[in-house]
Amino acid sequence: MGIDEGSLGNFLEYMRKTANKVKGVVEGAHAVVVTHYDADGLSSAAIIAKMLQRLGTTFHIRVVEQVDQSILTDLSELDYDVFIFTDMGSGAFDFISKIISRQNIIIIDHHPPLKNRNNTAGRLIEINPFIFGIDGSSNSSASTLSYLLSKNIDKRNTSLAPLAIVGAVGDRQDMGEYYSLKGLNKIAVEDGIKRGYLKVEMGLRLFGIRSKPLVSCLENTMDPFLPGLTGNEGACLLFLKKIGVEPVEEGRLKTYSMLSEEEKKRLATELVKYLLSKGFSAKMAESIFGTMYFLTQEDVNSPLYDAREYATVLNACGRLEHYSIAIALGLGYRGKVLQKALDDFLQYKKLLSTVLNKLRQNEKRIINMEHVLVVDARGLIPPKVAGSLASILASSRIFNADKPLLVVAGKGKLKISMRQPAKLRKIYYGIHLGEILHHAANKTGGMGGGHAMAAGGTIFDGGFERFLNVLNEVIGWRIKGFKNV
Numbered sequence: 001m002g003i004d005e006g007s008l009g010n011f012l013e014y015m016r017k018t019a020n021k022v023k024g025v026v027e028g029a030h031a032v033v034v035t036h037y038d039a040d041g042l043s044s045a046a047i048i049a050k051m052l053q054r055l056g057t058t059f060h061i062r063v064v065e066q067v068d069q070s071i072l073t074d075l076s077e078l079d080y081d082v083f084i085f086t087d088m089g090s091g092a093f094d095f096i097s098k099i100i101s102r103q104n105i106i107i108i109d110h111h112p113p114l115k116n117r118n119n120t121a122g123r124l125i126e127i128n129p130f131i132f133g134i135d136g137s138s139n140s141s142a143s144t145l146s147y148l149l150s151k152n153i154d155k156r157n158t159s160l161a162p163l164a165i166v167g168a169v170g171d172r173q174d175m176g177e178y179y180s181l182k183g184l185n186k187i188a189v190e191d192g193i194k195r196g197y198l199k200v201e202m203g204l205r206l207f208g209i210r211s212k213p214l215v216s217c218l219e220n221t222m223d224p225f226l227p228g229l230t231g232n233e234g235a236c237l238l239f240l241k242k243i244g245v246e247p248v249e250e251g252r253l254k255t256y257s258m259l260s261e262e263e264k265k266r267l268a269t270e271l272v273k274y275l276l277s278k279g280f281s282a283k284m285a286e287s288i289f290g291t292m293y294f295l296t297q298e299d300v301n302s303p304l305y306d307a308r309e310y311a312t313v314l315n316a317c318g319r320l321e322h323y324s325i326a327i328a329l330g331l332g333y334r335g336k337v338l339q340k341a342l343d344d345f346l347q348y349k350k351l352l353s354t355v356l357n358k359l360r361q362n363e364k365r366i367i368n369m370e371h372v373l374v375v376d377a378r379g380l381i382p383p384k385v386a387g388s389l390a391s392i393l394a395s396s397r398i399f400n401a402d403k404p405l406l407v408v409a410g411k412g413k414l415k416i417s418m419r420q421p422a423k424l425r426k427i428y429y430g431i432h433l434g435e436i437l438h439h440a441a442n443k444t445g446g447m448g449g450g451h452a453m454a455a456g457g458t459i460f461d462g463g464f465e466r467f468l469n470v471l472n473e474v475i476g477w478r479i480k481g482f483k484n485v
């Protein structure tokens with residue numbers, strides 16, 4: 001587990017040198033930060049924004065779905081000296097270096113880089129752990145890379161460690177023991193603890209455990225998905241009563257912190273028993289326990305106190321395209337900004353539970369191909385929600401998927417998002433979803449890529465059916481190849 005000392009040393013050495021270079025390039029310049037709309041992308045942009053503020057650099061932030069030709073061409077015609085890409089860029093290396101040929105480019109990304117890169121730009125700096133043999137899909141979020149860079153530029157930026165952690169848990173990099181962060185992410189955790197910004201505890205991984213009534217915690221927990229409880233308030237109330245943990249006291253819904261130590265223990269044991277009764281393996285049932293990351297500078301009752309909840313809030317703002325709210329939150333604004341963010345979060349939650357119900361009621365929306373389970377959410381959700389829906393479905397067992405899962409949403413230009421279902425607990429025949437999706441989408445007029453476990457892209461309406469067939473076929477070939485080895 002983790003990374004070997006040599007790779008780590010080389011990477012950190014590179015980071016130190018690169019920080020100096022980046023400082024020279026951005027100081028006093030006019031920059032644009034191009035980032036992704038998920039929690040990691042938004043945290044990364046906020047970190048870089050704060051770093052640039054401290055350097056006196058003027059900047060704009062552009063939040064996009066992916067870097068494509070039209071976005072790059074648009075941007076290259078504007079008056080920027082420096083282009084900073086966060087949480088994206090490595091996969092579009094050739095593209096970027098070709099289109100933006102006159103200005104400085106900085107890529108901060110943790111997605112697998114292209115194998116043969118063709119740098120025609122000259123003034124390009126790329127920060128990507130994969131180049132140093134470090135797996136960026138589990139050891140480092142883009143927010144952690146942004147954090148390490150900013151900290152090397154100015155020690156004051158250590159204040160940004162909490163945001164690095166928010167991005168890392170948002171990208172579900174809590175893949176260490178007991179759902180802890182590992183690798184480069186751990187540096188941000190250690191800095192956070194040392195500076196008193198962060199408290200790390202073992203506990204029940206219930207959503208909103210510090211901020212919400214206990215009933216809502218159960219109802220809103222998506223990871224792990226609690227069959228029969230998640231999304232069902234009535235069932236959660238009954239469950240608590242049945243195990244003798246009174247959910248209401250003096251007309252008020254009780255919070256976790258109001259429980260006695262004995263009640264807390266009982267809740268934990270009964271939850272594990274409940275999950276076992278629903279067919280979970282012992283290991284899956286125990287996944288209800290894990291490492292919690294609390295941000296001590298936030299109000300204890302704020303949804304931003306728990307890093308995972310903070311990430312969900314950012315994610316909701318991003319998916320609903322309220323980027324400035326997300327960035328403002330990252331930069332430390334609270335009050336009205338926080339209120340708006342929480343409104344977004346509520347709206348987003350409603351959207352997801354509605355769509356889950358609709359999918360369960362309409363069999364036609366589920367296409368069970370030989371190697372892919374396709375969930376057709378066209379017309380049900382905005383395209384940017386496809387990724388979240390895919391993550392929930394992959395971890396929920398709602399469709400009991402035993403093969404890669406694909407969600408499609410949008411109209412005309414379709415958004416596709418793939419996940420390996422958690423049930424398999426190992427990668428489906430060693431298949432790298434990012435590579436497969438890249439291949440199948442490219443062949444049918446679309447674009448795609450990503451990690452082994454999670455990938456996404458776009459495809460046009462007309463090519464969709466062909467895309468599904470190619471995808472299914474390519475996975476079939478890979479399995480055959482795998483079986484032959």
Ligand SMILES: [Mn+2]
Binds near residue numbers: 087110141142171
């Ligand atoms: Mn990311």
